[in-house]
Amino acid sequence: MTASDETATTEEMIVCRDVHKWFGSFHALKGVSTTITRGEVVVVFGPSGSGKSTFIRTINRLEEHQRGDIIVDGIELSNDVRNIEAIRSEVGMVFQSFNLFPHLTVLDNIMLAPLKVRKWPKDQAEEVAMSLLERVGIPEQAVKFPGELSGGQQQRVAIARALAMQPKIMLFDEPTSALDPEMIKEVLDAMRELAESGMTMIVVTHEMGFAREVSNRMIMFDEGVIVEEGTPHDIFNNPQQERTKLFLSQII
Amino acid sequence: MMTDNGDITTASVIAPPRSEVGVIGWLRTNLFSTWYDTTMTVISLVVVVWLMWFGLTWAFGDAEWRVIGTLGGQFIIGQFNTESACPGQNCFWRPQVGLLLATIVLGMAWGVAGGGTAKKVALAVAVVAAVMSLIPYSFERMGMDVRILLVANIPAVFLGLAITRYTPWREVKHVAIVGVASFLLTLFLLRGVEGLPGMHPVSVIHWGGLMLNVLLAVAGIVLSLPIGIGLALGRRSQLPVVKLLCVAFIEIFRGVPLITLLFMSQVLVPLAFPENFPQNSLFRAAVVITLFSSAYMAENIRGGLQALHPGQAEAARALGLSGWQITFLISLPQAIRNVIPAIVGQFIALFKDTSLVYIIGMLDVVEIGRAFIQGNPEYLPSARELFIFLAIVFWIFTYGMSYVSRRVEDHLRVGTR
Numbered sequence: 327m328t329a330s331d332e333t334a335t336t337e338e339m340i341v342c343r344d345v346h347k348w349f350g351s352f353h354a355l356k357g358v359s360t361t362i363t364r365g366e367v368v369v370v371f372g373p374s375g376s377g378k379s380t381f382i383r384t385i386n387r388l389e390e391h392q393r394g395d396i397i398v399d400g401i402e403l404s405n406d407v408r409n410i411e412a413i414r415s416e417v418g419m420v421f422q423s424f425n426l427f428p429h430l431t432v433l434d435n436i437m438l439a440p441l442k443v444r445k446w447p448k449d450q451a452e453e454v455a456m457s458l459l460e461r462v463g464i465p466e467q468a469v470k471f472p473g474e475l476s477g478g479q480q481q482r483v484a485i486a487r488a489l490a491m492q493p494k495i496m497l498f499d500e501p502t503s504a505l506d507p508e509m510i511k512e513v514l515d516a517m518r519e520l521a522e523s524g525m526t527m528i529v530v531t532h533e534m535g536f537a538r539e540v541s542n543r544m545i546m547f548d549e550g551v552i553v554e555e556g557t558p559h560d561i562f563n564n565p566q567q568e569r570t571k572l573f574l575s576q577i578i
Numbered sequence: 579m580m581t582d583n584g585d586i587t588t589a590s591v592i593a594p595p596r597s598e599v600g601v602i603g604w605l606r607t608n609l610f611s612t613w614y615d616t617t618m619t620v621i622s623l624v625v626v627v628w629l630m631w632f633g634l635t636w637a638f639g640d641a642e643w644r645v646i647g648t649l650g651g652q653f654i655i656g657q658f659n660t661e662s663a664c665p666g667q668n669c670f671w672r673p674q675v676g677l678l679l680a681t682i683v684l685g686m687a688w689g690v691a692g693g694g695t696a697k698k699v700a701l702a703v704a705v706v707a708a709v710m711s712l713i714p715y716s717f718e719r720m721g722m723d724v725r726i727l728l729v730a731n732i733p734a735v736f737l738g739l740a741i742t743r744y745t746p747w748r749e750v751k752h753v754a755i756v757g758v759a760s761f762l763l764t765l766f767l768l769r770g771v772e773g774l775p776g777m778h779p780v781s782v783i784h785w786g787g788l789m790l791n792v793l794l795a796v797a798g799i800v801l802s803l804p805i806g807i808g809l810a811l812g813r814r815s816q817l818p819v820v821k822l823l824c825v826a827f828i829e830i831f832r833g834v835p836l837i838t839l840l841f842m843s844q845v846l847v848p849l850a851f852p853e854n855f856p857q858n859s860l861f862r863a864a865v866v867i868t869l870f871s872s873a874y875m876a877e878n879i880r881g882g883l884q885a886l887h888p889g890q891a892e893a894a895r896a897l898g899l900s901g902w903q904i905t906f907l908i909s910l911p912q913a914i915r916n917v918i919p920a921i922v923g924q925f926i927a928l929f930k931d932t933s934l935v936y937i938i939g940m941l942d943v944v945e946i947g948r949a950f951i952q953g954n955p956e957y958l959p960s961a962r963e964l965f966i967f968l969a970i971v972f973w974i975f976t977y978g979m980s981y982v983s984r985r986v987e988d989h990l991r992v993g994t995r
Contacts, residue, residue, distance in 0.1 A: 386896055415898035425893035429911050438907065439897035484893075491897060 337364040339399055339495055339526045340385060346393035347380055347550075354380045355391065356550040364494075367527045369537040369558075372547035373573060378530045381547065382497045385528070386417040399494055415443055418488030422500040424480045426472035426487070432459070433468040436487045444491065451490075458486035462516045478509030482516050489520075496520065498529040534578055538562060546570045645960035646967050647713075649950055653971075656786015656941045658768070663784035667776055673789050674727040676764035677707060681731045683757045685738020690753050695985040699978065700735050707731035761796060782860035786941035788971065790860075794932040798868045799925050805868065806875025807914075811905065813880055824876070831873035839866045840937050863935045871928045878920040882913030915990050922983035926976045944968055 340362040347355035354377050362368055370378045383389040384396060387403055387410045396403040398413045426435050436455035440446045446454075459465045462482040464475075472480055481501055488496060498517065502510045514536050521527055521540050531537065537544055538558045545555040546567070554567045565571045609619040646653075651670070657663050659670045684700035691697070711725035742748040747756070768789075770779040785793070812824030831839070843866040844859065851857060886909055894904040914921070936945035947964045951957050957964075 388892055388896060411898055411900070414896060417896075419893075419896040421889060421893060423887075423889055425887070425889040427890065427893070427908055427912075429915060439899060442903055442907065443898040487897070 338362075338397075339364050339366070340528075341397040342385075342394065343396075344394040345381075345384060345391045345396060347377075347384060347389060347391045354550055355384070357394070358550075358552055359394075360545065360552060360555065362526065362528065364526055365524045366543060367521045367525075367529070367541045369541040369544045370528060370530045370547060371532060371534075371537065371544065371573075372553070376547040377550040378547040379499050382419075382499055382528050382530055385495075385497060386414050386419055388419075415439075415491055416493050417495045417497060418491060418493035419497045419499065420481065420484050420488055420501045422503050424472070424477070424484045424504070426480055426483055428472050431469050431471055432464075432475070432483050435472065435483060436490045439487070440490050454490055455486070458489050459483075461489075461519070462486050463512070476509060477505045478512045481505065481509075481513045485513075485516050485520070495526045495528070498527065498531065500530050500532075502531065502533055532577055534562075534574075546573065548573070641963050642960050643963050643967075645947075645950075645957050645964050648957075649947060652787060652946050652950075653943055654787045655789045656943075656946055657784040658780060658786065658789070660784070663780050664778050667778050668721070668723075669770075669776070669778060669780060670724050671727060671776070672767045672770070672780075673764075674724065675767055676760075676789075678727065678730060678734045679760035679764055681707070681734040682738040682741075683753060683760055685735035685740075686742050686747070686753045686756060687738075688735070689739045689742025690748060690750055694989075695982055699982065700738070702978075704731040704735040758800075761800075765793075782858045783939065785860060786943075787946055788943045790935070790940060790942045791929065791932040794860075794864055794867055794935065795925075795929040797864045798871050798928045798932070801868045802871035802875050802924075802928065803921070805872035806879055807910065809872060809876035810879040810883060813876065814883060827869075828873045828876050831870050832877070836867070836870050836931055836934055837937050839870055840934060842866075844938055859938055859940060863938060863940065867928065867931060867935075870931075871924060874924050874927075875921065878917050878924060879910075879913060881920065882915075882917035883909055885916055886912055918983055918987050918990075922979055926979055929975060929979070930972060943971065 338361055340360075342361070343359050345355055345358040346353070356377075358377075358381055370382065372378050380389055384391045384403075385398060391403075399416055401409050401413055403409060403413060426432075427438070430438065433452065433455055436458060437448075437451040440451040440454060441448065456465060456468065459468055462485055464479050464482055467475055467479060467483070472483065475483065485496075485501075501517070502513050505513060510533070514533060517527070517529070517536070518540050529536070529541070541558055543555060544558055544561045546553045546561070546569070548569050554561070554565065554570045556566075561570065562574070565574060610616045651659070655670070655673045658673060659668065663669070681700065681704050684696070684703055687696045688700040708729045708731055711728035742752075767777075768780060768785060769782075770777045772779055809824045809828055812820050813828065815821045815824070834842075840863060843862040847862040847865055848857065890908055890912065891904050894908045899907065933942050933944045935942055936948075941949065947968055951961050951964060
């Protein structure tokens with residue numbers, strides 16, 4: 327409902343062509359091809375072990391793909407370290423287990439990368455960090471340590487930390503799977519707000535409510551391949567593939 | 579929300595049973611909860627009282643503590659101020675100025691830390707030093723100047739404190755700079771200069787006593803931590819040659835007894851340095867003790883690095899931090915904090931191991947006592963008092979380290995995990 331009108335500017339942010347990934351002899355991604363345009367919100371879903379996490383982790387090179395091409399915002403992912411660093415500073419990532427740095431305060435967690443990677447002056451970094459904390463609704467937690475926060479608050483800090491680098495793309499790897507039920511909403515609300523602001527997002531999640539309301543496109547993964555993709559309306563009301571129907575019937 | 583309000587108020591009004599609170603409650607739950615608890619409590623109490631009675635009557639009755647007074651200042655500086663080391667001059671002031679420099683540094687640490695443990699340590703050291711000036715019989719040739727320099731440790735602490743209050747030197751790095759400079763200046767003072775009055779060169783074979791233990795321990799502690807960090811990182815390196823070298827270093831230094839290494843140092847360390855490089859037995863011992871300790875330190879730190887969740891480095895990489903930035907900003911700070919007990923354990927072991935330099939003919943505080951008893955058989959019955967005294971001296975130092983480390987841990991525990 328929100329980003330759909332912006333997809334009119336069909337600018338390609340992420341292009342994947344026949345991406346293959348092996349872990350040892352295990353073939354995790356078996357030729358994944360898709361294109362994600364600016365401002366699109368894509369939900370990736372599928373059974374566990376289907377390769378959906380591996381797929382989004384190849385986009386910022388946390389996992390190396392062995393065959394095929396991945397082009398992020400016009401930069402091709404290769405073994406060139408400068409390309410990898412350039413892409414990483416444009417792609418923010420939020421993890422299932424938050425991965426905040428426990429020895430730094432919330433504010434220092436958010437300021438770290440802007441200070442050390444972007445080389446911003448301290449007051450600028452602090453200003454941006456505080457405004458991001460306000461955006462995710464927890465400015466009062468700035469001087470606390472991550473261990474003193476609830477899971478939902480920690481995940482919102484993680485979102486703010488990723489946004490501090492002013493990324494063009496945000497990757498979410500099961501951001502609500504480690505949360506207690508009553509904290510899922512606050513994180514989804516932050517993500518929803520982000521989607522409404524026009525951010526390009528790829529979200530691995532089982533939150534079908536979020537997928538239905540926020541995403542422009544859903545991609546179903548199974549056994550390392552894209553089984554089916556389409557608008558939430560089509561996926562929920564008219565799935566074409568048996569595997570999609572079966573999976574949806576199991577989780578809804 | 580789930581429970582209704584009536585239940586909550588009632589529950590909070592009822593006082594806990596008497597057995598759960600107060601002295602009686604504590605005694606009942608911890609010492610007399612069952613019949614065997616009671617038996618163990620009574621037996622332990624009898625043993626403790628008997629040991630204390632025996633210990634105290636011996637310490638204040640039969641024990642002959644004169645040997646401590648006779649050795650006096652030798653415990654602290656060894657043979658440094660004897661006629662053979664420093665002929666015709668009083669060289670006692672040189673180690674004393676070293677101590678004054680140390681208390682100034684402690685005073686600065688107090689100022690930088692803003693009180694707390696640093697304050698307690700600084701004041702304790704200064705007060706103990708000052709109180710020594712009141713001991714009537716100890717320290718042969720102990721004149722008024724010696725006593726004044728000892729008392730001066732108290733103003734020295736406040737001088738250090740004042741430096742951090744009234745000058746721009748008020749950060750941790752400044753304490754470190756002043757600390758290293760003081761250490762080097764102390765070494766220079768102890769060594770002496772040819773031809774300067776009062777600065778007669780004193781060969782390191784005459785350096786001894788607690789001063790020797792502390793010098794070796796400080797050098798070892800300050801250097802083994804960074805070397806250990808380097809070895810731990812090297813052992814985890816992707817570069818096969820670096821990794822191999824670090825593994826070989828660690829396994830060799832860990833696999834050979836320190837005594838053997840000390841013996842070998844006299845022969846092998848000279849090979850590692852240019853021929854005209856100034857070196858002596860003290861230098862060689864310091865090198866070996868430091869490297870030996872570094873090998874253990876490396877494994878402690880590697881343990882801390884292994885324990886880190888891989889998601890930490892992953893999140894840092896996703897933010898675009900470089901490998902070095904991840905190591906020094908994310909991994910090491912957490913790894914070191916997690917293994918502080920092991921690191922301090924290694925520091926304590928290192929301090930105690932400094933006694934082993936007796937093997938290469940140096941007179942540390944233990945050897946001073948042992949050699950004295952051996953040379954003066956009439957003191958043989960006092961060996962018990964002597965070694966009990968030495969045990970207490972070591973214990974005070976090691977307990978001090980363990981106390982400081984616990985406070986540092988408490989301080990760092992703020993909001994972890």
